[in-house]
Amino acid sequence: MNKQSNYLKLLLILLPLPALAYDEQASLEQYPTKDIVVYFKQAQQKGLTGIAQKSKSVYARLAAPGEIIKTIIKGVGTEVISSPAEEGDWVVENICPATGNEQYLVEKAKFHQYYHDPVTVSSKPNYLRFIPTGKMMNYFIVPETESAFTFINSWGKKQLLRAGDIVIQPVSQPQSFYHVPKQSFFCTYNILVTAHKSSNNFASN
Known part of the structure; x- marks a missing residue:
């Protein structure tokens, strides 16, 4: 009985360790960081960027402070x-x-820039349905040959970019950059001008 009790205590101690040891933001430190402004500019200079609009509707709710x-x-x-x-x-x-x-999460000021007035929905309690304002976005597809790397987005957060992911730059805010996973991009954006794909990792920054 004593052995079993000790085993259970040890198990309870060890089980949380993977969760404690894994910190998503800390795990990003293993990847190199690139200057996204330089990276995107190089893509534009090589004619690899396109133009898209986020036009598919979304659900949204007010966030609780904190x-x-x-x-x-x-x-x-x-x-x-x-x-x-x-x-x-x-x-x-x-x-x-x-x-x-x-x-x-979207900041109050940015949210009202990017979405029209809401439409009520009965199928999703506490949420409203919003249609994007359809702002023009420059976009670039990270080459398939590119190793994963991080960059600092417009909210000061470090984000991971993998091969095939999308870098977005609002046309009206050329110093603003953020990442959209490839599955999400093709699900929620309409492409107006198709971006050409690069066959190599063209940037070394």
Whole structure:
């Protein structure tokens, strides 16, 4: 009985260790970081960028102040962990079963720039349905030959870019960059000008 009791105690101690040892943001430190401004400019100079609009509707709700949102992509894992929400921020949920309908936090000011007035829905309690304003976005597809790397997005968060993922730059905000996983991009954006794919990793920064 004593042996069993000791075993159970040891098991309870060890079980949380993987969760404690795994920190999504800390795990990004194993990847090289690139200057996304330089990286994207090189892509533009080589004619590898295209233009797209986010036009597919989304669900959204007001975030609770202090709420932290994990953006989790089905089959991939955690993409980013938000800063604590402030009053008036929104939790947006893409309507994209291929990605698991991932959620992310959008600041109050940015949200009202990118989405029209809401439409009520009865099928998803506490959420409203919003249609994007359809702002023009430059986009670039990370080459398949590119090793994974990180960059600092417009919210000051480090994000991981993998081969095939998408870098977005709003046309009206050329210093703003963020990452959209490839499954989510093709599920939620309409392509107006197709980006050409690079056959090699063209940037060394």
